Amino acid sequence: MTQEWKSIKECKAFETLSQLAENPVDLTAPDVLTSERVEAFCCKGDIYKLLYSCQQVTEEVLEGLQSLADECGLVKQFAEMRQGAVMNQIQGFSSENRQVLHTACRDIFTNMPACEFATNQARVELEKLNDFLTELDQGYLLNGAGESFQTLIHVGIGGSDLGPRSMYEALQAYADPARQVYFISNVDPDDSARVLSQVDLSRSLVLVVSKSGTTLETLANETIVRTALTDAGLDPGKHCLSVTGESSPMDNPDRYLRSFYMYDYIGGRYSSTSMVGAVMLGFALGYRQLLEFLEGASAMDEAATVPDIRKNIPLLHALLGVWNHNFLGKPSVAVLPYSQALHRFPAHLQQCDMESNGKCVQRNGKPVQLKSGPIIWGEPGTNGQHAFYQLLHQGTEDVAIEFIGFRRSQRGKDQQIQGTTSQQKLMANMLAQSMAFAIGKDDGNPNKCFSGNRVNGILVADQLTPKSMGALLALYEAKIVFQGFCYNINSFDQEGVQLGKILATEILSRMSEKEDEPSLAETFLTVSEMNE
C-alpha cells in the first residue's frame, strides 16, 4: 500500500495547474464575480456551506484539483487511515510507526465502525466517563466536606491544552453555569499562580492530561497544584484525575481519583474528541451535549469520504488551500472566525496544522518536492478589521483568508440598533470583507486603492453549537490530513520538537548543578560547545 503514495508534484495534473496558476482568473474584472458564480461555487454540506467564489479558481482549476485528489488517492488514504492503516511512519527510517485513529473516538453512532477495536476502546472510556459524571451529578462524588465540585482545573500543554481550551471557549455558552473550567499549561510559574489565586481548591477537580505521563511542563504544574492542595489541607488523591496512556506513570489509582485512557494511535493535536477533550467537556456541558459534539465530528468524517471534491467540504477546502499555497504562492493563511466564541480556534488550528504539516521530509524519507504546510494565524472578526486587515487589504504580503461565520448567535441576547441587530452587523461585515478583498477598488488617490484578488473562502453554518463545533473541528482535522497526503508527508509525528528539548535538558542540568544561575552568555556558550 505504502508504495502507492505520491505527492501532487508527481501527478499529471500538476503541470496543467502550474500553467493555469500563471494567469489565474482576475476577480476584479467585470462580469467575473457574477451571481451565477456565487451560486455555482458553493459546496453545501449538512451543517456547513463552503462559499468559494472569491477564490481565484475556474472550472478548469477545479478539474485539475479533482485530478490531483484522484491521482493521490486522497479519499482512499483517508479511508485507510480511519480503518487503522499505519500512517504515522517514515519508510526506511525509525519512526513512531503507529496507526492514526482519532476518528475512531467519534465513530460510535454506527454498528459498523471503520475500526472496531479503537471504537470499542473509545466506548469503554465514554462509559467510564458517563458513570463518573453521573456520580458527580447525583452527588455520590463530593469533596471531603461533602460539597459538590464546581471547578475543574485542566492541566496540560500543546495538544492536551489548545484543542480542549478552544472547544471550551467555543461552547461555554452551553455550559452548566454552576461549573467553571480553568486551564494551566505554561511552565511559567505565573500561569499556575494566577489560576490558583482565582479558584476555591476545596471544590476543584484537577484534571492532569499527558499521554506519556512524562511531559515536563505538565508534571511541574501538577506538582505545584498538588502542593497547593496539600497546603490547603486537602488530599490531592481525592481531587486529581488523569487522562493518560494505559500503564503510564499517571495511570495510578493511589494518586488519581480516576484515570481515563488515550491511546498511542491518537496524536495530541488530534485528541480533542478523545478523553483529552471529553472529560473537561463532559464536566462543563454534560454527557448529552458531549455526545452531540462527537456526533458532529463523526458526521463530518463521513462527509469527508466522498470522492467528488465539489461535494466534500474538507477535501475541497484542503485543495483550495493547496492551490493558494503551492500554485499561487501564498505563504500564510489567516483563519478569521466571525464569532467571538471561536477566539482561540485559530490558535488550535495553528497547532494542528503547523505541527502536522510543517515538515521537510516525505513519507519515503526523501526531501519534500514542494512547500509543505503554510503559516496559520488569525483572530476573530470584527476585531481583526480594526487591527491587521489593513495589511490584508493593502500590504505587500499576500495572505489566503478563511472566514467562518454563523447566521445566529449562541446566546440570543441582541438588540436592534440603527435598523439591524448586532448579529446582522457581524454577518454583513464578514460578507463585505470577503467581497472587498476579492474585487478591490480603484481610486484617484493611490492610498485609497485596493488591488483586489485577495483570495478568500467562507464557511458558514446556522449556529455554533456542540454539534456544529464538532463538525468544524473534524472538518479542519480532515483538511489538514488531506493536505499532508498532497505533500506525501507524515502529518502525525513531530520530530521537530526534539532538538530544543534536548538542549533545554542540558541547560537545566547545568543550572541545577550551580548555586547561581549561569549568565545568558555562559549558557549560550555551553550550548554552542555541546554542538561541536
Add this chain to the structure above:
Amino acid sequence: MTQEWKSIKECKAFETLSQLAENPVDLTAPDVLTSERVEAFCCKGDIYKLLYSCQQVTEEVLEGLQSLADECGLVKQFAEMRQGAVMNQIQGFSSENRQVLHTACRDIFTNMPACEFATNQARVELEKLNDFLTELDQGYLLNGAGESFQTLIHVGIGGSDLGPRSMYEALQAYADPARQVYFISNVDPDDSARVLSQVDLSRSLVLVVSKSGTTLETLANETIVRTALTDAGLDPGKHCLSVTGESSPMDNPDRYLRSFYMYDYIGGRYSSTSMVGAVMLGFALGYRQLLEFLEGASAMDEAATVPDIRKNIPLLHALLGVWNHNFLGKPSVAVLPYSQALHRFPAHLQQCDMESNGKCVQRNGKPVQLKSGPIIWGEPGTNGQHAFYQLLHQGTEDVAIEFIGFRRSQRGKDQQIQGTTSQQKLMANMLAQSMAFAIGKDDGNPNKCFSGNRVNGILVADQLTPKSMGALLALYEAKIVFQGFCYNINSFDQEGVQLGKILATEILSRMSEKEDEPSLAETFLTVSEMNE
C-alpha cells in the same frame, strides 16, 4: 523637511547589503557562534538587553544597517515626530494630515518635553484621572446604593481594545485584588452577553472608548450595556465613563460620569499610554503604578534617540527586522514571549505593526519600492513549543523569530522540581530554542535533521513590571515607526479599512429594508452590482 524622506532602497548601503544577503553568515558552521560573538552581539539598555548573536549578521552587515539608519535619518525623523512634525500624511493627496504624538503622553518626567502643548494636554488628563481615582479610593464616588465600584467594563475595539487588554493581562499580577476588569470589543452579540453574564452591574463602571465617538461596534456594545443597566434599574449616566475626542458625541456630561480626552494626534494603535489605556490601568493598578508604566515608556523613547544602532535597542531591533524581511526575504515574524502574562501582547503587536506598515504607497504617493511590513503572529512559550514550533524548526516556510523573556517571575510562587524551578525551566527552554533554531543538527535519519539558520533575537529583562511593560510597549512602537521610515510609508493612517466599512454599510442598509435576511448569494450579488 518632507523632501528629504527616502526609503532604504534609495540608500547607498542598499546595494552593499543586497550583496551581503546573497551569502549570509552560516550560523551552523564551526566557530561561528562563539562566546565572543554572543558577548559582542548584545545590546545593553537600562531595562532590556537585546541578544542578537543568532541573527545572520556580521560586522559588515551591521555597518550597512547603520548606514541605512543614517542615510534615511531614522533617528532624526523620530525626533521630529516627537516634536510635533506632521508625519501622518501622503504628499500631494488628501490624507489625515496630522501630527503623531503618542510619545507626548509619557513625556511627563521632564521640564522640557519634546512637544510641550501635547504633554501639557496629557498632564491635564492625568490630573483629571488622578482626581477621579482618588474619589473612588476614598469612597466619594459610589454607586446608587452607596457601595464601591469593583468592576470596570472596558468597551472598545481595535486600538481601543487590544493594547489596553494586553497591558491588563500583562500586569494583572499587580492589580488590586478587589478590582476586576472585563473587556467587550466584538460586535458579535455573544461577546457582550458573555461579559454581562459574569459581572455585577450595580458595582460596575462602564468605560466606553472611541476617539471619534462614532465607532459602529463600540456604539452597538455601549447601547447593549446601557440597556442592561437600565433593565437592572440602574442609571447609565452614573455608571458610564468615556474616553474620546474633545467635543465628540461621547463628550457629554449628561450621559457620562466623566469624559477623558484623547487627541487626533494619537492613533488608536499607539494609544495605550494615553487615556485609552490609562483609565483602565489606573483603576486596576492605582495611579502610582500607572506612572511607573508611563515612566518605562518614556525612558525607552529617550533611548530610541541614540544614533548608534549598537546602543539603541528599538532602532537595532527595527533594522534587524528589515534585514530579515527585505534582504533575507522572510515574510513573517513570530513574537514568542516566554511569559504567560504576555499572552495577548503578540496580538497587540500584530495590530500595531500590520496596521501601521501593511501599506503599498510611499509618503510621496508613489508605490513602495520594496516589501513593506511583514505578517506578525505569535503565542507564548513554552506553549508554542508544543504547538507550531515544529514548522519553525523543520518546515518550508522561513520565519524570523523574536523571543522575549524575564529572569524572574511576577508572582514569585514557584517550586523546585528535579533540581530547578519552573522559572528556570522557562528560561532554559527559551535559550535552548534560540540556539536550536540557529545551529540546527545533522542526523542519519532525514526526519531528525534540523537545517539551522532559523534567525532569532532575544529581548530579556529582569522582571515584567509596570515599568518594564511600558518600556517594552514603547520599544515595539518605536521599532514599528523606524521600519515605516525605512519603507518611506505613512505608518499612521489606515485607509485599508475603509472599503470593507463602506460595503458593510451598504449590505446593512439592504438588510434593514427587508423583513427577512437576504440570502448570502443575494448579498454577494448586491455587492457585486455595486462595484460595476
